[in-house]
Structure formats: structure tokens, C-alpha cells
Amino acid sequence: MAVHSVKTYAEAEELLRRDDLRQGLYDEGAVLMEKVLVNLHGAEHRARRMVEAKVFRRDVFFAYEQKIFPHTIAETLAPFLVDGCCDLVDFGNRVMLNLTADFSGIDRPERSAAETATLLGLLRSFGKAATLGQATGDREAIRAEVRDSLKLFDDAFFTPSMQRRQALIEAGDELPRDVLTVLLQFRSELPDSTHDTLMKELAFYLLAGAFTSVHSMTDAMHELFVWQTANPDQAARVLADPVFAQSCVMESTRLHPSSAVACRRPTGTAEMPAVGLVGPEDVLMIDLLAANQDVSRFGADAAAFRPGRETVGNVGPYGLSFGMGAHACIGRNLAAGALPRGTVDPAAHHYGTITLLVLALLRHGARPDPADPARQDASITRLKWARYPVLFNPPQQDGP
Numbered sequence: 001m002a003v004h005s006v007k008t009y010a011e012a013e014e015l016l017r018r019d020d021l022r023q024g025l026y027d028e029g030a031v032l033m034e035k036v037l038v039n040l041h042g043a044e045h046r047a048r049r050m051v052e053a054k055v056f057r058r059d060v061f062f063a064y065e066q067k068i069f070p071h072t073i074a075e076t077l078a079p080f081l082v083d084g085c086c087d088l089v090d091f092g093n094r095v096m097l098n099l100t101a102d103f104s105g106i107d108r109p110e111r112s113a114a115e116t117a118t119l120l121g122l123l124r125s126f127g128k129a130a131t132l133g134q135a136t137g138d139r140e141a142i143r144a145e146v147r148d149s150l151k152l153f154d155d156a157f158f159t160p161s162m163q164r165r166q167a168l169i170e171a172g173d174e175l176p177r178d179v180l181t182v183l184l185q186f187r188s189e190l191p192d193s194t195h196d197t198l199m200k201e202l203a204f205y206l207l208a209g210a211f212t213s214v215h216s217m218t219d220a221m222h223e224l225f226v227w228q229t230a231n232p233d234q235a236a237r238v239l240a241d242p243v244f245a246q247s248c249v250m251e252s253t254r255l256h257p258s259s260a261v262a263c264r265r266p267t268g269t270a271e272m273p274a275v276g277l278v279g280p281e282d283v284l285m286i287d288l289l290a291a292n293q294d295v296s297r298f299g300a301d302a303a304a305f306r307p308g309r310e311t312v313g314n315v316g317p318y319g320l321s322f323g324m325g326a327h328a329c330i331g332r333n334l335a336a337g338a339l340p341r342g343t344v345d346p347a348a349h350h351y352g353t354i355t356l357l358v359l360a361l362l363r364h365g366a367r368p369d370p371a372d373p374a375r376q377d378a379s380i381t382r383l384k385w386a387r388y389p390v391l392f393n394p395p396q397q398d399g400p
Ligand code: HEM
Pocket: 023, 025, 037, 038, 039, 049, 100, 103, 205, 208, 209, 210, 212, 213, 216, 253, 257, 258, 262, 263, 320, 321, 322, 323, 324, 326, 327, 328, 329, 330, 331, 332, 334, 335, 354
């Protein structure tokens, strides 16, 4: 087995678009990931993605962002504002869990703090399956933990959510718009739709939607704190101009892809650009971190946080952080919004959930807590924030 690595934007893009390469990042985490969307290939992947894409429409995201999400943010933030502080990772988990559970189709009948805590605990376990390839601890023990968590998830959340939707479908009632509902509605179009496969797909969705967004939000807040301190004359622009705030979030997302690498394995023997002849036993590591800092696409200061930078060629401001090709992120518009084009009406623009969260936090004066510095997570080799404590302004200092 040979491991090849590509680092330029052009090579990374080309490999991500090839359909003779399969997903390679989750082989170690098969206990959860074996049959989930991001790990499927070819016709099976297309069939499942086409069904699930029925939920991921721009008009649905926009309505959600305008009508529901502001209330979810306010409700989740309220107790932290009373305390005058929060851990961004904890706040992000709570708020994104609600959002992702809605889109995925996992009911939370109690809506209690205990129920949220249970679901968060399960998600943390599922997260360990997805990052098992990079884990530094005892991998068998992690697999056993993931199996126990999946059993609990199935009994307490998945099966009741599925039974409720199945009954609605059979009764011809109005249906919720979520991934589980469409999977059940179009079950006959899926090559594999056993209870176990659908249950793991939903566990994966919670993970794919929630944790990526939480880390992106925390990275964006960190970059903004540093940038506002270095640019005091421009600091106020972030709150005054939400389209600029969105470009800050996209710039941070470029610098901090949720996974530093994508990994692909050849499905047969083939000649790859920049790599040469490869076969199924080989591994292609696509260095997203490096590709997103390719000076030929992002300029000489590509490694720096400079919101609003021009890019060269048909390259998005977030680089390859949402992937490319068949597995490109299905939730990108939900998380990152629409790219501003031409003259933008700020009231009608689609900002994405991360920008809305960042704006809500900054509006309340969020700033790093000097007495409790942020910590990174040492349990995986992919560096992520373990906690990021911030302080808020006292309520009386906030505007109307
Ligand atoms: C900032 C937030 C997010 C980031 C950085 C992100 C990143 C990514 C990346 C890089 C991929 C491609 C993986 C690969 O090629 O191996 C991906 C795929 C995916 N993402 Fe996201 N994602 C985010 C938010 C979301 C949200 C909110 C959802 C759903 C609610 C979601 C659902 C998915 C799914 C289902 C896939 C698999 C698509 C497929 O294989 O066809 N993601 N994401």
C-alpha cells in the first residue's frame, strides 16, 4: 500500500471530482460509517443522495433561517446571557443539535435539558467513530462505546421518530420536511434501506450537520476576536454589515476545513494526475488545509485571515472546505448561505446558520474570557476546540 498526498488546489479539485475514487476516510469507523451517504459509492450513492436532496432546497433553508432559527438562537442563548458567560462549544452544540435534528427528522418529545444532554452524549460517541482513523486512544474500546450509543439512539430516538413518520405516511397526513421522512417515503428507490442502515444514516446526519457547524462557528469567532483586536478601526464593521460578517465566516471556513484532509481509495487501477499509477490498495490523501492556502488561487497572503479576498479561477471563498464532486456537502447552503452576487439586499440575503450565530454572539458583546482561556481537544489528532469560554455584556449594556 502506498499513501500519496496532493496539496495544490488544482490537484485536490481534480481528485475530488473523479468517479473512480471511493471515500477512504471512514474505513476505520465502519461500525457507524460503513453504509452512510458519505461512504457510499456510484449508483448506490446517487440513489440515496437524490432522495435526501429533496429536503436540502434553498427555499427551505431560507424560510428556516428567516422564521425559525432566530427563535432557536434566542431561546438557547437566553440562560447564558443571564449568567454573563458561556462556552462557545457547549452553546454551539445545543443550538446546532436542534437545527440538525429538525432537518434530519429526529424527534425530541420531551424538549428537556436532560434529553438534549443524552443526545449530545450520543453525538460525542458517534463523532469518535467518524474520527477513528485519526484516534490516538484504544480503537476497540471506542468501537464498543459507539455500538452501545447506537443501541440507545435506536431505542430512545430513531425508532419512535420512524414509527411516527411511518404512521403519518400511511394515514396520508401532512408530512414533516426532513431526511427520515423522505427516506421512508422513497424507501423502495433505495438499494439498501434496512432499519439498521437508516438508523445509522440518521446518526451520521446529526453528526455531519451539528459538529462541523459548531467547530466552524468557534473557529470563526476565534478568527474574528484576533482580527478585531488587530484592526480596531474596522472592528465595528462586522456587526454593521452582515454581508461582510458572512465573508469573515467564509474566510475562516477556508482556513479551517472541518477535516484537514479528504481521503480517497481507487476502485481499480488508474493513472492519476500528479500521482501516477495507483490501485485499490493505495490511499490518496487530499490535503484540504494546504489546497485552501494555495497562493495561486488565494494570493500571496493565502495563509492569513483576510475577509473579502479575491480568488483566482472558479474558486469559492471557502475553498474546498465543503468538498467538491459527488460527495460535496449537501448542507453547505444551510451552514454558509448563498454567495453574495452583485447588489445584495441585506434584509433578503441568505446568510447561513454560522453567520447568524456569530452575529447573535457578537451583538451581546461576546469576547474571550481572560480568566479561562480556550482549550483544544487532545483526544484526536485533528485539532478542534474542546472549550472556548466567552463573556457577554451585562444585559443593561445591550442595545434595544
Ligand atoms: C460548516 C459546516 C459544514 C462543513 C465544513 C461541512 C463539510 C463537509 C465536507 C468537506 C463534506 C465532503 C466530505 C468528503 O468529500 O469526503 C461534507 C459532506 C456532507 N455534509 Fe457537510 N459540512 C457542513 C455542514 C453540514 C450540514 C449543516 C449538513 C446537514 C444538515 C451536512 C451534511 C453533509 C452530508 C450528508 C454530507 C455527505 C454528502 C455525500 O456524501 O453525498 N453538512 N460536508
